[in-house]
Amino acid sequence: MxxxxxxxxxxxxxxxxxxxxxxxxxxxxxxxxxxxxxxxxxxxxxxxxxxxxxxxxxxxxxxxxxxxxxxxEPEPALYPAGVSKRAELDLFCDWFDEVWKLEPNEIEAELELPQPDMERVERLGAVVAGRLGIFERLLADRDFLWGEELSAADLVAFPFLKYARGRDPHDPDLFHRVIDEHQPLGPEHPRLSAWIERVDALPRAFGP
CATH class of the missing domain: 3.40.30.10 (Glutaredoxin)
Incomplete structure (x- = not known):
């Protein structure tokens, strides 16, 4: 167990x-x-x-x-079998954790200051919002971020990108408020919106 x-x-x-x-x-x-x-x-x-x-x-x-x-438990696989394909997926996950998260983390840190610079928050927020288009393009001809099947890429990104559709009112986390307020999902993101619904419908081993 x-x-x-x-x-x-x-x-x-x-x-x-x-x-x-x-x-x-x-x-x-x-x-x-x-x-x-x-x-x-x-x-x-x-x-x-x-x-x-x-x-x-x-x-x-x-x-x-x-x-x-x-x-x-090799099946269903979360990572591709080929060395190069796996390296590509790892590169995406590295980018998500080490680059995508930078601006949301900086916004959170700014908002925790006694007198946050709201102009800086808006500049950083515009970067976060602009990156929604990257995910929309990744989903242009496939159902998941790394192909036709769910992969580690989806599991790494989804818990953060889902906040583009709002957050649980009982969730007190400031970082989650940041990625809710600065990811304005709109009509220009139909594939991303559908992907969020698709992954959100999957089961979890435990609740929130």
Whole structure:
């Protein structure tokens, strides 16, 4: 049995929840609060979630967990078999985590200041909004970001891009408010909107 340490409304935890359900794997959930990370710190030596424990093996970082689950249960695959194709998918995931997230993180940090520079927030927000077109073009002739089948690319991006359609009113997270307010999904994004609906309809191994 897999045990997952997670937090409510965590985007990175949702990546793993989608992957577990895709693989047909069950998991025992241990839900932590951001105010008390002692449970996950005790098991993994650090305070970030998600963390899974699978037959004694402790794995942290959502993308490392996705790779582990794909090795554990190869079908349905989340990563392509070919070395070059897998490298291309990893490059997309690196871009998403290390480039796409930059402006939302900077907006969040700005808004946490006593006197945020709202002009800077708007400039950064325009970059976030403009990137919706990248995903619209990626979906121009296929149902998922990396082809005709669900892949790790979809699981990495979806928990963040879904906020283009709004957020749960019970979700208090400032970062989530940022990616809700600065991703104006419109009529020029029909494929992206359909993709969000398509992935959102998939099962998760646990709730929000």
């Amino acid at each position: 897999i045990t997952i340490y997670r937090a409510p409304y965590s985007t990175n935890c949702e990546r793993v929840g989608l992957a577990l359900a895709r693989k047909g794997l069950g998991a025992e959930s241990i839900v932590i609060s951001y105010e008390d990370r002692s449970a996950v710190e005790q098991v993994s030596g650090q305070g970030l979630v998600p963390v899974i424990v699978d037959e004694g093996r402790v794995i942290s970082d959502s993308r490392a967990i996705l790779r582990h689950l794909d090795e554990r």
